[in-house]
Amino acid sequence: MQVVKLSLKEANKIPIEADDVNPDNFAGKTEEEIKAIKVWYGNGQYPLGDFFNVKVEGSDSVENTKIIFEGDVSRVKRIGQNMSAGEIEINGNVDMHCGFGMRGGKIVINGDADSWLGCEMTGGEIILNGNASYYVGSGYRGESCGMRGGKITINGNAKDYLGEHMCGGEILVKGSVGLLPAISNNGGKIIIEGNATMPASEMKSGTVIIKGETFDLLPSFKEEGTEEFEGVTYRKFTGDVNVGGKGVLLIK
Template identity: 30%
Template sequence: MTTWVLSLKHAAALRVDLRGIVPAALAELSLDQIERLPVFHGNDTLPLAELCHVESVDGNGATLVLQGDFSRFDRIGWQLTGGRIEVRGNAGDYVGAGMTAGEIRVSGHAGVLAACEMQGGLLDVAGNVGDFAAAALPGSMDGMRGGTLIVQGSAADRFGDRMRRGTALVFGDAGDFLGSRMVAGSIAVGGRIGAHCAWGMRRGSIVCAGAAPSIAPTFVPTGHDISVFWQLLARDLARFGGPFAGLASKRIERIAGDLAVGGKGELLLPL
């Protein structure tokens, strides 16, 4: 199998759309054809080779490596169906959006709408993510629908907005409106959580492994014994390490809500 390495030649003057530059598409092309692939640079198109130096090396599996600061390059791994993408630097907006399988690892930060409408696979961001990660695309009703999102840094506002399925973890802090309008799925946060946590939440679980957030009056303690369920969930989260490693040894308080929209969601507060 081949590994394709795109090394950034210079910072892009405008936003660049990298949709379609994925391992499965590159596998059918020669190096010369890859260099001529058109990418949107603002409202115009440029051949990929004008922005990146392209090379291929032998590797284990179909892999695309992006070397440099790709923070102006959007839609990396857009609707990815397999293979592996490594971003050795920062990534732009919409990284991993709509992906159904495969793996994306970002060694830096990611922009807004990371993993939006993700359906499967793994997105691991070593740094921070912007607003609306694991959320819905503008105008859409469903956010993240499957797969695993790991944010080893912090998340900005509206993380998991309209989330419907899957697992999303934030090792650091999370901004305002975490899990807002959440329909299902699991979110775990290791640090502090901003205002209006789980606003409009219908179903799903939010594990507050760090400091307990400010809880709205439309959430109420249940008093139920959920120790068996908690052990299963805590042990599953423990494999990710960090602030989630010792959760299985803690007791848990369950807060149900949002009662304003049905009240079938839950905030899990380790004690």
């Protein structure tokens, strides 16, 4: 097992773009090699060691590499981008784009996450033990698909546009969400244990289950009886008929 512990030397006002901070790039490397990995800061690239204290224990494959961030990294973006295996643990809040393009492995965040958490991920697992901001599991502007695989669990609330353009995978939200969850969905499964407003607009396929209250249900969904999920009976709707959608929406 290889464990890499990172802690910021001082709080940063300008965001750090940590595109290459993932187990794939850390596995088998020494402390000095990891410190030398470049990150973007402002309009230039600088060694990771300029900003972080780095401690390395052991050396192993990417599957057995774990990165631990101690403290707040709410101004550090793109942690875990494109990772394929291993684990990242963040003990604090994290900035935007965490887990972007993730293909495998696991990210655990013991804090809150800014926008675009797990966007366009295709595999792996993200567990957020806090609240999420906008566009969880979504696609960037102009992309036809957001999240394609994997699972995101949010043990708190999420803001607007959860799962926008989602094409696969699963999102579970233990709390409530904001406006337009599952907008333009093309697949996958979203379970919201709290409340949601105007869900599944322009959804073509996929499944959305809302266990709490649903506000402002769109009139472009067709009610088709009931369906049971986990022993509970829900009203079943299909749509969005405005786009010829055949997605399934289950609400109380």
